[in-house]
Amino acid sequence: METxxxxxxxxxxxxxxxxxxxxxxxxxxVALANVAARxxxxxxxxxxxxxxxxxxxxxxxxxxxxxxGTVSIGGLxxxxxxxELSVRPLDDGWRLIELHDLSAxxxxxxxxxxxxxxxSHELRTPLAAILGYVETLLEPQAGGxxxxxxxxxGIVEREARRMQQLVEDLMSLSRIEAVKHERPDxxxxxxxxxxxxxxxxxxxxxxxxxxxxxxxDAQALLPGDAGQLAQLIRNLVENxxxxxxxxxxxxxxxxxxxxxxxxxxxxxxxxxxxEHLPRLTERFYRADASRSRDAGGTGLGxxxxxxxxxxxxxxxxxxxxxxxxxxxxxxxxxx
Numbered sequence: 434m435e436t437x438x439x440x441x442x443x444x445x446x447x448x449x450x451x452x453x454x455x456x457x458x459x460x461x462x463v464a465l466a467n468v469a470a471r472x473x474x475x476x477x478x479x480x481x482x483x484x485x486x487x488x489x490x491x492x493x494x495x496x497x498x499x500x501x502g503t504v505s506i507g508g509l510x511x512x513x514x515x516x517e518l519s520v521r522p523l524d525d526g527w528r529l530i531e532l533h534d535l536s537a538x539x540x541x542x543x544x545x546x547x548x549x550x551x552x553s554h555e556l557r558t559p560l561a562a563i564l565g566y567v568e569t570l571l572e573p574q575a576g577g578x579x580x581x582x583x584x585x586x587g588i589v590e591r592e593a594r595r596m597q598q599l600v601e602d603l604m605s606l607s608r609i610e611a612v613k614h615e616r617p618d619x620x621x622x623x624x625x626x627x628x629x630x631x632x633x634x635x636x637x638x639x640x641x642x643x644x645x646x647x648x649x650d651a652q653a654l655l656p657g658d659a660g661q662l663a664q665l666i667r668n669l670v671e672n673x674x675x676x677x678x679x680x681x682x683x684x685x686x687x688x689x690x691x692x693x694x695x696x697x698x699x700x701x702x703x704x705x706x707x708e709h710l711p712r713l714t715e716r717f718y719r720a721d722a723s724r725s726r727d728a729g730g731t732g733l734g735x736x737x738x739x740x741x742x743x744x745x746x747x748x749x750x751x752x753x754x755x756x757x758x759x760x761x762x763x764x765x766x767x768x
Contacts, residue, residue, distance in 0.1 A: 616656065629663065
């Protein structure tokens with residue numbers, strides 16, 4: 434009995450040091466589950482029927498097959514998660530179950546598919562405009578007239594820059610999605626990042642287009658990616674300037690709330706109707722499509738913000754009132 438106890442203790446110690454979820458099954462019962470498996474499925478699975486521990490039709494079907502095998506299952510940790518479950522038969526009726534998280538690879542694959550679909554759709558309009566005006570300029574009557582040529586070339590330049598910005602935003606979104614499961618571990622000061630972004634935006638617009646409100650001079654430390662957080666603030670500020678009131682600056686505020694850090698970006702523009710609020714962070718969704726395009730928006734700014742917030746384990750809230758303005762509030766876990 435002492436030898437058996439020592440063997441079980443050694444196996445348990447070995448299991449717990451392996452980072453992927455592992456489950457040892459004897460008969461139909463979970464005899465052993467390592468730390469990763471207990472964190473994923475709950476500590477209660479030890480001693481439980483394995484078909485109840487992993488409640489998925491494909492998993493149950495595979496677990497009933499004594500030959501073992503591999504199957505992909507979804508929704509094990511979160512609704513959108515994808516896991517590979519492998520069952521390996523051992524001696525004396527024992528079986529080893531391995532679980533590999535494929536969520537990141539699945540998200541990257543889906544992001545690439547979405548990238549192609551969205552890019553082809555959104556790039557078609559400016560590309561068609563460029564080709565149309567270039568073809569017109571090739572005609573002697575239009576191309577030979579200086580005023581017409583200048584006006585058409587201005588349109589071609591504007592549409593080309595729109596395509597360039599769209600491609601940059603799509604690439605940025607793709608890069609963020611590729612690492613969204615990797616939480617940043619660098620400690621950064623959100624207040625300092627906000628001040629730098631606001632100064633850059635004010636310089637670019639040659640005016641006090643955005644202001645850092647009270648308490649923003651204090652340190653606001655959190656685990657984060659400084660580049661992505663700067664991009665987040667810039668997107669929100671530029672969005673506020675684009676849709677806000679011409680005479681009212683956009684307000685940027687960073688405050689500490691207990692163990693959290695809150696960022697608030699507020700404009701005094703026309704506001705957004707309530708029915709549009711739930712969809713604002715969708716790719717290419719625009720509450721006012723024509724106004725957004727005319728102002729130079731790509732429809733990806735808030736989608737990028739959403740993914741950066743998710744990577745930093747933050748909470749995003751958008752509140753707006755027509756005729757009053759819009760406020761975007763984000764709460765991040767502090768350092």
